Amino acid sequence: MRRSALNLCTLLVPALALACGDNTPAVDDEEGTGVTMASQSGTADSDSTAGDGDGDPAGDGDGDPCPVVCGGECCNADEVCDLDTNSCVIDCGGDPVCGSDPGQCCTADQVCFAGGCIVPGDPCQPSSCATDTRSVCGTGEVCDPDLGACVPDLADDTCVFQPEPGVFDPVPRFTWGARKNRPCVDAATDCQTEEICEMGTCAVTWSHLDPAPDDLPAAVQSVATPVVGDLDGDCIPEIVFNSFAPPNYTENGVLRVIRGDTGAKVWTIDDPAWQTDSAASAAIGDLDYDGVPEIVTPGEGLNLLAFAADGTPLWKSDNYTGGGKSGGVSIANFDGQGNAEIAYGRAVFDSNGALLWQGSNSHGNNGSVGKLSCVADINDDFRPDLIAGGTAYAFTGTVGVDFVGSVMWNNTDHGADGYCGLGDLDLDGIPEVVVVRSGWIDVLDAIDGTTVASIQIPGGGAGGPPNIADFDGDGLPDVGLAGGDFYVVVQYDGLNTLTELWRADTKDGSSSRTGSSVFDFDGDGRSEVVYFDEWYLRIYPGVEPDCALMVPGPACDGIMTDDEILFIDINSSQTRSEYPVVADVDGDFKAEIVVATNNWSGQGNIGDAGIEVFEDRLDNWVATLPIWNQHTYHVTNVDAKGGIPVIEASNWLSPMGNPENSYRRNSQGGVENCAPDLVPQDVQAVGPCQPDLTLSVRVCNQGCLGVGPGVAVSFFDEDAGLLGVEYTDGAIIAGTCEKVQLTVAAPHDNPFTVTVTVDDDGMGGGALNECIEDNNATLPVDVCPNIG
Numbered sequence: 001m002r003r004s005a006l007n008l009c010t011l012l013v014p015a016l017a018l019a020c021g022d023n024t025p026a027v028d029d030e031e032g033t034g035v036t037m038a039s040q041s042g043t044a045d046s047d048s049t050a051g052d053g054d055g056d057p058a059g060d061g062d063g064d065p066c067p068v069v070c071g072g073e074c075c076n077a078d079e080v081c082d083l084d085t086n087s088c089v090i091d092c093g094g095d096p097v098c099g100s101d102p103g104q105c106c107t108a109d110q111v112c113f114a115g116g117c118i119v120p121g122d123p124c125q126p127s128s129c130a131t132d133t134r135s136v137c138g139t140g141e142v143c144d145p146d147l148g149a150c151v152p153d154l155a156d157d158t159c160v161f162q163p164e165p166g167v168f169d170p171v172p173r174f175t176w177g178a179r180k181n182r183p184c185v186d187a188a189t190d191c192q193t194e195e196i197c198e199m200g201t202c203a204v205t206w207s208h209l210d211p212a213p214d215d216l217p218a219a220v221q222s223v224a225t226p227v228v229g230d231l232d233g234d235c236i237p238e239i240v241f242n243s244f245a246p247p248n249y250t251e252n253g254v255l256r257v258i259r260g261d262t263g264a265k266v267w268t269i270d271d272p273a274w275q276t277d278s279a280a281s282a283a284i285g286d287l288d289y290d291g292v293p294e295i296v297t298p299g300e301g302l303n304l305l306a307f308a309a310d311g312t313p314l315w316k317s318d319n320y321t322g323g324g325k326s327g328g329v330s331i332a333n334f335d336g337q338g339n340a341e342i343a344y345g346r347a348v349f350d351s352n353g354a355l356l357w358q359g360s361n362s363h364g365n366n367g368s369v370g371k372l373s374c375v376a377d378i379n380d381d382f383r384p385d386l387i388a389g390g391t392a393y394a395f396t397g398t399v400g401v402d403f404v405g406s407v408m409w410n411n412t413d414h415g416a417d418g419y420c421g422l423g424d425l426d427l428d429g430i431p432e433v434v435v436v437r438s439g440w441i442d443v444l445d446a447i448d449g450t451t452v453a454s455i456q457i458p459g460g461g462a463g464g465p466p467n468i469a470d471f472d473g474d475g476l477p478d479v480g481l482a483g484g485d486f487y488v489v490v491q492y493d494g495l496n497t498l499t500e501l502w503r504a505d506t507k508d509g510s511s512s513r514t515g516s517s518v519f520d521f522d523g524d525g526r527s528e529v530v531y532f533d534e535w536y537l538r539i540y541p542g543v544e545p546d547c548a549l550m551v552p553g554p555a556c557d558g559i560m561t562d563d564e565i566l567f568i569d570i571n572s573s574q575t576r577s578e579y580p581v582v583a584d585v586d587g588d589f590k591a592e593i594v595v596a597t598n599n600w601s602g603q604g605n606i607g608d609a610g611i612e613v614f615e616d617r618l619d620n621w622v623a624t625l626p627i628w629n630q631h632t633y634h635v636t637n638v639d640a641k642g643g644i645p646v647i648e649a650s651n652w653l654s655p656m657g658n659p660e661n662s663y664r665r666n667s668q669g670g671v672e673n674c675a676p677d678l679v680p681q682d683v684q685a686v687g688p689c690q691p692d693l694t695l696s697v698r699v700c701n702q703g704c705l706g707v708g709p710g711v712a713v714s715f716f717d718e719d720a721g722l723l724g725v726e727y728t729d730g731a732i733i734a735g736t737c738e739k740v741q742l743t744v745a746a747p748h749d750n751p752f753t754v755t756v757t758v759d760d761d762g763m764g765g766g767a768l769n770e771c772i773e774d775n776n777a778t779l780p781v782d783v784c785p786n787i788g
Contacts, residue, residue, distance in 0.1 A: 082785075096684075100779070113144070113151050114681050114700055114737065121150030129235035129731040130587040130706060131626045131640055142735045146698075155735030159703035159771035161675035163620035165524040166541060170567050170614045173592060174207040174263040177220040177243075177610015180572075180599055192607070193569045209263045216270055218245040219254040220610045221278075222596035223576050225328060225515065228260060228583040228628045229284035229293055229642045231309040235731060236261050236587045237626045239594055239611060240295055244278030246600040249574065250325040251300040253278025257311065258611065260585030260592075267311035274313050275300045279576045281328030283630035285644045287340045287351040293642030296329050296342050304329060304344060306353060317353030320344060322363045326576035327371035328631030331638075332384045333646050335399045340644040345371030346388045350399055357405045362389030362417045366437055366462045369513045369577050374420040374632050374663075375648075378431060378446040379408065382647055389417035390435055390442075392449060409449025414440040419513075419577075421663035422446070422634070423468035423477045424652035426494035431652045434479055434663075436463035441479060443492055455498040459485030461512030465577060465631070468663040469518040469527035471542035472501060477661055480529055484512035487531055487540065487560075502544055504560035506533040508575050510603040515579030515631070518542075518665040519591060523622040523673040527665060528566065530580045530593055534604035537571035537580065537595060538562075572599045572607035577631070582666045584626040585613060587731055588708030589676075591624040591666070619769045623705050625669045635660045635667045670704070675771040676734070677703035678711065680756045680778050686741065689784035693746040697756045697778070698737045699728060703771055706733035711768070713740045714760040718780060720747035723754075725762045750784040 066074035068088070070081030075088035079102075082089045090097050092105035098112035106117035113120075124136050124143035137143050137150035144151045171194050184190035184197040191202035211217045226241040237260040242253045253276030257266040269276075276282075282297035292309050299305045304317040322345060334341045339351035345363035348356045364373040373388040386393040390411035397403040410416070418437025425432045425443065432452070433444040439460055443453040457463050461484025471478040471489050478501060480489040486503040493499065508514050516531035526542035544564055546553030555564065562568055573596075580595040593614040599605045615621070629638045636651045638644060652661045660667055668674065679700050686694040695715055701707060709730050715723040726742045746752075757777040759766040766776070 111147060112682060113147070114154060114698065118151060120147055123148055124150050126736075128733045128736065130584055130589050130708065131230035131235050131237060132233070133640065133733060142733070144737060145730070146737070146739045153735035154700055154702045154737075155704050156677065156702055157671055157704045159675050159677050159705075160671065160673040161769045161771050162673050163522045163622070163769070165522045166545070166566055167618065168521060168566070168620040169617040170539070170569075170593070171617045172204075172206045173586070173613040173615045174209065175204070175608060175610060175612045176209045176211075176258055176263040177222070177597070177608060178210065179204070179208060180606065180608045182606075191570075207263065211265070215265060215268055216245070216254055219243050221246055221249070221598040221600050222610060223249055223279045223574055223578055223598050224326070224596055225281035225578045225631050226581060226594050226596050226611060227282055227284050227630060228581060228585050228594060228626070230626060231257065231266070231284070231293060231295075233292070237583065237585050238266055239585060240282050240284060241596055241611060242276050242278045242280060242282065242297060243610075248278070249576075250277050250279050251275065253280070253300060255282065255295070255297055255307065260613070261587065263611065263613070269307065269311060269313070271313070274305055276305060277325050279326035279578070281578070281631040283329045283331050283342070284627070284642050285331035285340060285629060285638060286642050287331070287342075287644070289339065289643070291641070296331065298327060298329065298344065304342060304349060304353060315353040317349050318355035320347040320355065320358060322346070322371070324363065324365040324368060324370035326369045326578075327364065330373060330375050330630055330632050331644055332375040332648065333644055334384050334395050335397065335403060336383050336647050338399060341399065343373055343375055343386055345373055346386070346391070346393065348386070348395075348405065356399060356403050357395070359388070359391065359393050359405060359407065361407060361410050362391035364388040364420065365417045366419050366513050369511060370417070370419070372419050372465055372577065372631055374422055374433075375637070376422050376431065377648070377650060378422070378433070384648065387420045387422070387433055389420070389437065390444070390449070391416070392433070392446075411435070411442070411444055411449045411451060413451045414438050414442055414454065419463070419465040421466040421468045421479070422651065423661050423663055424659075425468075425477050425492040427476065429653065431650070432492070434466045434468060436466050436481055439463060439483070441466070441481065441490060441498060443498065453492055453496050453498045455490055455500070457481070457483040457486075458488050458500065458503050459483050461485065461508065464513045465515040465579070465664065467516055467518045467529070467665060468661075469665045470525065471518070471527050471529075472547070473524065473526040473542065480516060480518065482506060482508060482512075482514045482516055482531060482533070484509055487516070487529065500558060502558050502560045504538075504540060504565070506531070507535055508533040510534060510601070511575040511577070513577050514573075514575045515577055515664070517579050517582050518662070519582040519624065521591060521616075521621045523668070530582060532571045532573060532580060532595065534573055534575055535571070535606055537567075537569045538565050539567040540565050570607045571595060571597055571612070572604035574598060574601035574603050579664070581628040581633075582624060583628040584624050586708060587626065589623050589706045589731070590615070590619065591621040619767060623668050623670070623674055624666045628666060632664070633666075634663050635665075640669075674705040675703050676701050676705050676707045676768060677770050677772050677775070678707065678732075678758045678768070679775050680713070680758050681737070683754055683756050683778050683781040683783070685752070685783035689750055689752070690746050692743055693723075693752065693784070694741060694743045695723070695754060695756070695783070696739055696741045698739050699732060699758050700737040701732045701734055704734045706731050707768060711759055712761045714757045714762045715742045716755045716757070717747055718753035718755070722762050723747065750786045751782055752784050753780045753782050755780050
């Protein structure tokens with residue numbers, strides 16, 4: 001097939017146009033386009049009849065003279081000869097050809113986009129990224145950042161990549177805080193993942209940040225669940241967490257915010273008047289629906305503290321009653337109108353911190369550690385109810401007018417209080433409430449609160465906050481949690497029995513109430529568990545590997561050993577109710593793990609103190625949402641920008657057909673195993689080609705998953721080889737493009753034959769898993785005609 005080349009001569013002024021190509025005299029340039037008709041030999045002769053001697057130049061056999069002979073072939077009537085490439089190209093009357101084979105000429109109201117002519121849609125302001133996928137364009141359109149207009153959506157929802165189950169390689173992206181000085185002989189046995197043994201001491205190979213001398217460097221211990229959200233709207237989520245200086249681990253807390261991509265400081269609350277419960281989890285949510293989230297955290301007293309996204313203190317709440325530390329607040333709209341409200345234990349506050357109502361029964365403690373309460377509509381009245389331990393509270397009225405709560409039910413079968421979770425365990429469309437308390441796992445009927453199944457936690461311990469997810473891939477939700485000596489996963493039979501699926505040996509005698517999170521990292525339908533005890537961070541498979549075989553193997557024995565797990569690393573904590581979270585923290589649309597660490601106590605002092613973020617070196621972790629906004633996170637309670645739904649969809653029913661039906665588990669948030677598909681298009685030379693050569697390419701994402709900033713784009717010349725590598729500036733969401741330019745000293749005289757490859761570091765190495773891997777390079781493109 002004949003390849004059409006972009007005729008850059010047509011872009012030159014008429015005075016230079018006649019000199020395009022070699023020094024061959026022109027035959028005809030009636031329109032001043034700079035594209036001339038030439039004979040096969042390259043010499044111009046208006047009377048020439050070069051060909052086979054029958055008066056039919058180029059010998060097309062029809063007896064008619066050939067209007068233009070070029071490179072041994074006869075150009076069509078709508079073509080001209082590009083003297084630089086000695087080939088026929090479509091005649092666009094002096095304008096560049098759009099696309100190739102054979103290309104097309106765009107009309108006055110069209111632009112060349114992704115290899116074709118289109119009529120741009122309405123003007124738009126691009127803002128889409130991992131934390132903001134909203135579009136002002138119509139259905140089937142996206143906003144192109146270069147054109148500033150709506151263009152056809154190139155996304156393909158069938159673009160998926162299925163990682164090999166269980167194959168990933170977690171490595172630290174960055175750490176923040178204080179390093180533990182660990183002596184070593186062998187890094188493999190003495191150091192953390194990716195550390196090296198350097199002069200007898202474990203040393204990092206990644207970016208580690210110490211707080212500055214004026215940033216309260218003694219307060220780096222963290223025993224609180226971190227939360228994740230984009231506070232400033234810059235498309236990069238922040239990590240929000242409480243920290244402390246020993247030994248006051250429930251007082252004198254310092255609220256901190258760092259960037260999710262680098263760990264750099266955003267802000268720190270260093271005013272002693274605004275100190276927090278340092279072991280408590282903050283919550284992120286847009287309380288006043290102005291599009292910017294706020295942060296609410298338990299204070300060191302019996303109150304809550306609220307801060308603006310920029311760290312400005314907003315209010316201190318009225319006091320609540322009842323003990324318990326190391327809990328977390330929940331944000332929801334309790335009356336379905338106006339601003340959102342805040343729940344803490346059995347108390348509900350308005351968006352300005354005024355106490356609206358407080359119950360007198362359970363308040364979400366397990367022993368002295370709490371408060372943690374769950375918010376969900378369990379009585380189908382289209383407004384949230386509050387579950388705190390074994391008590392469910394319902395609400396009527398309007399905030400500021402007649403808002404009031406009452407007890408729906410109260411279950412004290414194994415003690416009144418405890419930690420909660422919700423899910424439809426038997427898939428009948430009605431949720432069950434899971435309460436962990438005093439060493440028991442209880443499943444309660446959400447309608448009347450009666451106990452339908454119970455099991456004691458193996459090995460004892462009060463028990464941590466429950467996770468609800470499908471661990472073994474059978475389509476039914478299971479329950480996972482930590483005790484004092486074991487992590488355990490149990491299954492509900494839908495009638496009256498809980499049975500143990502597996503247990504794993506752990507070390508958590510300090511609190512025996514530590515939490516965990518779950519996520520299906522490899523998209524195989526089985527949720528993995530992310531959990532740390534006093535000494536180690538582990539990722540457990542949802543089911544023992546031998547149990548996943550068609551014929552179960554001998555190690556399918558209900559005991560998950562460290563030989564069967566997916567990942568283990570040194571991590572220390574005194575433990576309270578905290579747990580690692582899974583979210584897209586750097587705006588690359590892929591999952592990362594965020595871990596809070598501490599090393600001051602005797603129970604857990606072998607690791608670092610602060611925040612650690614892990615990513616998968618193989619890019620096999622699937623997509624997830626850029627938010628984990630509170631301890632009782634369950635996907636439907638918040639959107640990607642921190643927005644709180646006025647009426648929340650029930651997690652166990654939404655989205656229809658494939659409900660989340662989980663608790664403390666993040667979601668892929670769209671097409672399962674969605675992947676990007678990056679394609680380079682529209683390669684051009686920009687401006688003069690000598691002495692500097694500037695090349696541009698449009699990097700388009702034809703997949704269904706976005707990619708973050710920093711995708712490598714390599715430019716090659718046929719003669720000079722690698723010209724250079726540039727990187728994309730922003731996120732490229734599915735269906736959109738970004739223009740990338742490279743400027744280098746011209747490696748030789750004109751012309752240049754250029755190839756551009758995306759997701760290529762210049763040496764053939766790529767970082768992204770795509771649904772199609774063989775379309776990352778352009779065909780060779782000829783640019784910068786030789787001006788004779």
